Amino acid sequence: MFGTPTSLIWLTLGAFAIGTEGFMIAGLLPALARDLNVGLAPAGHLVTAFSLAYAIGAPIIAVLTARLERRRLLAVAMSGFAFANLLAALAPDYATLLTARLLLALSAASFMPAASGYAAALGGPERRGRALSMVTNGLSLAIVAGVPLGVLVGEGFGWRANFFVVAGLAALSLLGILAGLPRQPAGTTASPGGRLALAKRRDVLLVLATSVLTVAATFTIYTYLGVFLADVAGVGPQGLALVLLVFGLASAAGTRLGGDAADRWGARPTVIVGGGLALLAYLVLSLGPGLGPTSAMPVLLPAILLWGLASWGLMTAQQARLVALAPALAPVSLSLNSSAIYLGSATGAAAGALIVADGVAEHLGWVAAGFALSALLPLLADEGTRWVEVDAFGEDGGGRGRRSALRNG
Template identity: 50%
Template structure:
């Protein structure tokens, strides 16, 4: 399994490095373009909205494409968009580059997930999806800290150029190593919307929106949080992200195992309860424990966040596959859109709160969204139980 899916995981690593490193390089971008950090944070919102809207539309437009060809095209465009971002002469040009990056990522990731899910036996789907998403968590361990360190020494443009080169390597790997796979039965936009309206699908993707809104309400500003609240230099921000990334890699593996073996709804409730406390702690710590003790507490929160937050994606994807594996290409693309819709909402709300108050206040934003997600999970469980009882 791993040999077949390796290049998909490396592609996820490239996409994750670009998408997640923005938090570490945001202060450098803001400085170069002479804009506030909160305004630079809109780069996350722009990317997320373009991904959320573009991913299902691209899926419809490319429904008849052979899967390997689609993966190669997506990662090729992603490479070119990174080079364009590296050369951006203005903030507006960089924002346009991030739109193109989002569209390419929105074509690649759902296709990679669906490819992985159909390449293994049903009882291995959680682990296959976790393996592909391990590229994202390894991006947290290696790609994001490396990008942050490169930005500190070579400038933020070097980080985009580096991801562009890696994406070209992935393009070659997919072309040489990944077997071609025929396109699944074509589904138009109307059919996709019909699937999205199914209550059981809405319950999953609605939860995804809320959870990711909470996460990106904070993650967008984590570099600025560490630098402004605790005076952490850029190099130590990179080390903090390595710590979070190692925990995220463990959490991703845990999520894949839990998705195949444990009660998924109970495990999700545990994840959300932990995240509510962890995110609230980020805003409370500067007042309760200023100085080194507060910084140590913030780093502990990052570890907990990585461990439990990265256990979430695989569980959600397997929940969607369990509804109807034949709808995988549709439901996984909808979930990908939900991820980035949530990211856009969280980044926008976080930017507003950071601008109106302080960067330290974004922890309350994350905690509020995760509390709403926990309530939503309980409500959807109750409705499902009522529907089952009525049908019985």
């Protein structure tokens, strides 16, 4: 039975806290560097360390916690996240803050896949996409509200105040999880061989490849959106804040629409449509530099709206695709997707850095379009092939490992 929306709000709040902390850090780097007496490059390593710890930790943690009852796992993860924010807020030096960021990453890597798996199981096959979108909505809402508010709080009260605020949000989410979520058993536990087989499955790898390339396209521009808009359209800080608000609102709407579309028309068609629309948005952004500063924004703003709508809606459908491929191993497959997302964000940011370093920020749209086009190729490679799960991964009641095979449908 699908749980009430209220029962999933606490997971949305937890995702909002995690998204706010993750996205706001980039805007705090100059203040962090000055206060801790380090350069901008070491301060930037706080972002790199978080991404790598999350990408590597998510699948490992999913394996280690596979037998834990789901509500307990969510509570432990959110407790660790709240504590790590307090540690960051009180950090006396760079090493302590780096340690806090690593703990934040591992806590987030424990919470997000488990929250998505919990929501998917609670929603059932009929409303799986909608349930997943409620969790993902927390991340998109972080872009809408958390990031702009984080900048304002940092400017008014210092960067440490942001970590105190996020710790409070995490504590509220923890209380809601303990009081408002029903217990959920761990479900079928995969054998080590079954887990390895899942990671090697061609259909799973194709879905993950789409996730990596889609997120790489997004972060190629998003990481340097301020530089891009300043060079192309002469947009200043206040204009950038408005653009980020528009992007965040579009992302939130896309998350919900993507879940609904996956339930109604299927996850794969939703990804194809979303990928095509995102590619169109990047191509329009690429044409902006030729319009001149005066005429660029009326063209770029609708493209940015479409970009946020399509890219976030696509990622919700991607989660639904993975869950459908191996429902019993949803926490493992979703943790792999989380790693793919962070690998994609690192790839996109690195690619964007190379473009910006060459002084040609106006070319960011073309690079993003290349990633977006590449993201559609795994979908085309899978066309005409229907993968049917013959047997479920896992162990039977007697502890004997069961074999899973795939065949063309």
